[in-house]
Amino acid sequence: MTDLIATRPKLAFRFDRWAPALLLAIALLAYVVIALYTGQTQYLTVDNLISVLGRSIALGITAVGQTFAILVASIDLSVASLISAVSVLTSVIMNGNPAMVLPAIAAALALGLVVGLVNGLIITRLEVNPLIATLGMSLIIQGCLSAFVSNFAGSVPPEFQVFAYGGFGSLSYSLIFLALLAVAAWFVLRHTRFGSDIYAVGGNKDAARVAGIKTARVTIGAHILCSLCAAMAGLYLASRLRSGAPWIGSDGVYDLESIAVVVIGGTILAGGRGGIWGTMAGVIIFSLIDSIFNLAGVDAFAKQVLRGIIIVAAVAFYAVRSKRLVA
Amino acid sequence: MTEQTLPHADRRKRQLPQINPVYFVLAALIVAIVVMNPAFAEPTGYMNFLKRAAPLAILAAGQLYVIVSGGFDLSVGSVITLVVVGSSILSNNDPNSTWWVIATMFAIGAGVGLINGLVVCYLKVPSLIATLGMMITLNGVAFMWSGGSPRGYLTDQFRFFGRVNISDLPLIRILPVALIVLIVLGFALYWLMHRTNLGRMIHAIGDNPRAANLAGVPVNRVRILAFIVSSLSAVAAGIMLGGFAGVSTDVGTGYELQAITAAVLGGAQLLGGRGSVPAAIAGALTLNAIFTLLNFLGLPQPIRQVVQGLILIAAVAVAMQRRKHTGR
Amino acid sequence: MSDTPVIAMAHISKSFPGVRALNDVSFACHAGQVHALVGENGAGKSTLIKILSGVYRPDAGNIVLNGANANFKHPVESLRAGISVIYQEFSLLPERTVAQNIFLGREPRKGLVLDHAAMRSETRRVLDLFGAGARVSPDALVADLDVATQQMVEIAKAISLDARVVVMDEPTAALNEAECEVLFATVDKLRERGTAIIYITHRMREVTRLADRVTVLKDGEVAAHFDTPPAPDAIVRAMVGRDIADYYAPPATQAEIGAPVLSVRNGGNAFLRHIDLDLRAGEIVGFAGIQGAGRVALAMALFGQVPFTTGTVTLNGANAAFANPRDAIRGGVGLLPGDRKAEALVLMQSVRDNGLLTARAFSPLVGTQKSNAHASLSSMDALLDQMQVKAASYEQDIKFLSGGNQQKAVVARWLALKPKVLIFVEPTRGIDVNAKAGIYHLMRDLARAGTAIMMISSDLPEVIGAADRIVVMRAGTIVAEFPHGAAETDLMLAATGETEVAA
Amino acid sequence: APNFDDPAEFARQKALLTTTPMGPADMPWEQYLVDGMKDTASFKKEGPYTVCFSNAGVNNPWRVVGFTDLQQEVALHPEIGELVHVDAEGSDDKQIADIDDLLAGGKCSILIVSPNTTAALTPAVEKACAVLPVIVFDRGVNTDCPVTFVHPVGGYGFGIQGAEFIAANVKKGANVLMLRILPGVDVLETRYSGGKHVLEDAGLNIVGAEFTDGDNAKTKSIVEDYLQRGTIDAVWMDAGATAVAAVEAFQDGGYPIPVFVGEDQQDYLQTWQANGMTAIAPTYPTYQWRTAIIAAVKTLKGEAVPSPEWILPQPAITMDTLDKFVNPKMPPLHYAMCGCEAMANYPTAWGGQ
């Protein structure tokens, strides 16, 4: 009788695949309408739209990684504290010295790699539920970090600040970086065996296994990518804030927000379905929401209320027609 | 089917139930604490401990309902905040307001649980996202309502449940009202989960919703009730926290994760099907005992976080291994 | 054809909690031969295959592949060793395309980059082998394919490996006659190429049509082995292992069959059309048909899970067009789903809880667990005892019980409510012979007690043996009706709509 | 890393505490402690002005009161056409983006920034300085490009005031418990180091310095634990939001309330008055939010403003001045040193009845 779940009337237009694009369009429309309505047409320039995109670079980079974790039917709550840790690590190692930029980057990525590996091992070998595993990891990282630093530590040399502040005209390097990262992620998911293995493991672990896929390795790989992205987000924030502090990850709520944008982007928590472009749409939607709130001068508290509702509404937007029983 | 004439099968050994490890851990921790600080063995010592642990214990017991039903409830922390802030505004220093204020808060709680449930059941939004959204929204609501900072005081009547100790009792000397509340609510939640049809059906829908549905279980109704119970327990926890500590705008922050941690320490199985109210309460006490111990050891906050993280992972890892061997 | 086997499995044993799935089974297969592996549901066929391919590790015994030890720890090893398997339960990813599924885990690459073009063309080539290329696009999502086509994709997936050993676990369960013939042709091709083929099926015609050797498994042991395919009845005897006579309960006498309880007139929905049906008190009606014929759909319609959108349903004269299972159950209709693990059992709960689930679902929410209007702990224990449910304790998690005992517990769930109509979907799937006999007798007892019974089964001998009346469905409607003990071939003809049967 | 133990700064602030302010008497928000004016003629503009305000957040009661002060101050200036307020919700990253947005909008006459953190916001502020006048207040930035940086004496001063009061009211060697909110926040760190120095120099015994996360429950628990282990003669706090919880720990445990250092929150002041405590309330005056607007308007009018720093007086509430500040009509966490009593919508705008 499971056929029912499998059997689905053939539809030329697969709504759930287009939902993210639709949501994005709606958000854009709202932005334009509000701008016109409040007579702030100066916000409708291309430059400004680009700067809107620039709002959530860190979230974007993190979300790219989170997409991998969720696609493989896992999840990563440790990104926020990893971001903090990396930002501090980099700015402490660099400590204003241009010569140390590369070593610092190397160290940051190394840290990301280790954290991802450990997350993956805990989840696959100890079979700990990913939510708990990464939540625990998050506490551990945050703890270790705050044990050493309690404030901005070290500093980032101007050479490295270029990453966040430099650019071609209004098109910042960081935005380009995010774009490239997204393309790279898309490439991995679409054009490499690892990519299709991720969909397989996320979609049906047993089927993947009998097809000869080493499912544990795939899960671990996804978590390594996820943590590497978080590390890069940490690097970006260090460059943008010119120094690292142990709270910048949690202040940005990058853990929950990255999950939110991925899900809004149409990647399902159950795994095996979704993709990077949906996530990007989700990120842009978040930026637009922020800008819209600023345009409309919504006060901070109302903002929160609306954000919460929007997140749920956006997910419901396509979840509502799924036959799945969710819990 | 009485006219069936099938021979009677009579081999049925009772398998002795294994005791949940959390109880041993808790006992060990208590011993350690007493060794560290004999004063803890004094009534004031352990009573204060229980008094502080009570809100989390109730919260964990409530969270367990959602976990066993197969979901998560991240909104409980924000419910706590809303309750404290809201009560302080509504009661504006009028002692007689206490009862209707408390009633209102439970009504609000029920409403929140209902919405969570409806969103999950009918909008098909995974509970993780649904309750995350609810968390963000309610925090916002609490802020909008109060304008960002508490607008009034909590009356002494309201704070009775969380603050007052009944003193001059024989042998235990003092008895915190909070402890009485914990015992009463704890038993109620135990009874509902482990002695009623609802409890068994919550287990069933967490275990296999499709099967439950085909067996005639009103899956949605049961799931919604689980969310409502969780929210109501959050209201109770909020009333006790506000009572214990007074008003502030960030009372609830972080409690959702602590509650889940406690439930997991109590051996609750994430994604549903298995869990015990007493064990979840023990889990909450264990968590508090750990913090108290680290306090006495004079360990700084960071170390506490690390320890909490390690314990969380270890607890689940161990549970998984046991499950693999015993098959449970 | 040399006589040194490509694969030799020796003294394999494997137990699952509560079940001894395999006990000292030895099995070999040779290049260029088809070795048929037959046996009752639950005999251990799939388990043996999964051990061969490294899905499970055996408790004892070892495997030799071309003289070399080959105790695989992971399916990838068996794939590398040239063993490809069509698993019984679908192993397709609904959200991926046909091509992506066929090349899952072994996508063709240019350097590090997947070669989508090659994947597509290769997929098309493989599908054309079945003349399926026309009806399946390599870019179609598997989710959008019907059951039979999905099965074709499964087969294509296995064939496209050019393996030395191809295992097919009930590959035709979902196929119609024409599709079967295509498959048989493919099998012949493979045989000529010198591929060794292990072919698992329940259908004797397929054995006679294809097999060079036959091994019969029964209750996890080798019951018989034939180096040349024997007459079907010999195999069946070996499979069932006892006289069919008392294997099935005796059919109902005219007297026992009462008035229509449930009647459908011109019922239809997305999956069904023009359903006219009467279920009578005291009668067991068997439903035969191939996958996708609509039997489960019909069951689901009667049970209110996916209701009829047209026509009328009456139960003892009263309207019985139920909108959901709860209404149906209240109205006196019960259903035992076909996929026990996915749709019937709450595995982490006790045997008792599983038995009491429905009774509790129809009692006050805050009522005590101990007893309710329909059942109590003691009455449930009595019921379970009566059905000889074998469990260390009724407090034990039901997941430790064998398939048959699990099934009995699910039956007990319904007995507690004394339904007027009880629908069994694949009631004996994956349960051992004696448990099966138990279920058949149980159904008969229920019928005698006045219940109208609907039995959906893909196991034709079962339908023929256990039912008083056999309804055959095809393409979502009822196409024929036969009395008790009709001939298997006639049923197949009606079920597949073919005019003549091969071999 | 910033240095929170700077003897020079300690001495400077210690001196400032006792300096007599310049400017209109009994309007401390217009007073300044250090002379040195900046000519702003170059910024002179015709009204109406669009004042843009990038706010770190209104995520705590102090900022809520302050922001109300600021809005009410705006109402006093008809020449201000519009106040554009963007709230970074406590995120550096977001505040940087917000400032970019404001600049892109290009309609601000002047930009007021209350930075979320000093280091992180510096580049954004520098960028803004290049196109329009900037006023910074509360926390500073590592650049003097802004017209001025409005702030009271500072953390050391806060710490000193409380600690000196304790030293004056307990015996040598008495047990002092120091309660801190959280590590890392510049203003709080300096308060602690300032207080610690004074207490140590006075030969008092600091039994512990604990972080409360500004959480009442935690505060109460910590104090209870300390009381289980020994006596406490004085409690020093780096912020008063949880002071009442700390007091309750003594009351509920049946201990006498020791010498207390809180802050100017109403609930604390009322508890203090009700129990006749020996206490003091150093302040970090919320009226600096008014000053920020005043500075902005002066600048746009081309009037000179104190610069590079506009250092405001930082009075503590003492047992003598207590009654003047207690007002049961105000909400618990209303900061009494708001300089707002005389404003039009007082008390309602601040949540009072």
Ligand SMILES: Nc1ncnc2c1ncn2[C@@H]1O[C@H](COP(=O)(O)OP(=O)(O)OP(=O)(O)O)[C@@H](O)[C@H]1O
């Ligand atoms: N993963 C498992 N866990 C527990 N028991 C299992 C598992 N897989 C199979 N079994 C049990 O092992 C026995 C053999 O199962 P198996 O699937 O091999 O039978 P089969 O011959 O393939 O039956 P069918 O013809 O229905 O496919 C059955 O009793 C079944 O219930």
Ligand SMILES: Nc1ncnc2c1ncn2[C@@H]1O[C@H](COP(=O)(O)OP(=O)(O)OP(=O)(O)O)[C@@H](O)[C@H]1O
């Ligand atoms: N649970 C269900 N509810 C409603 N419709 C279903 C269900 N399961 C299958 N269907 C649909 O009904 C049609 C026939 O169902 P199904 O394939 O189960 O027929 P069947 O005769 O039961 O086949 P088999 O029993 O051999 O699997 C198919 O289109 C299928 O998608």
Ligand SMILES: [Mg+2]
């Ligand atoms: Mg079927």
Ligand SMILES: [Mg+2]
């Ligand atoms: Mg099988």
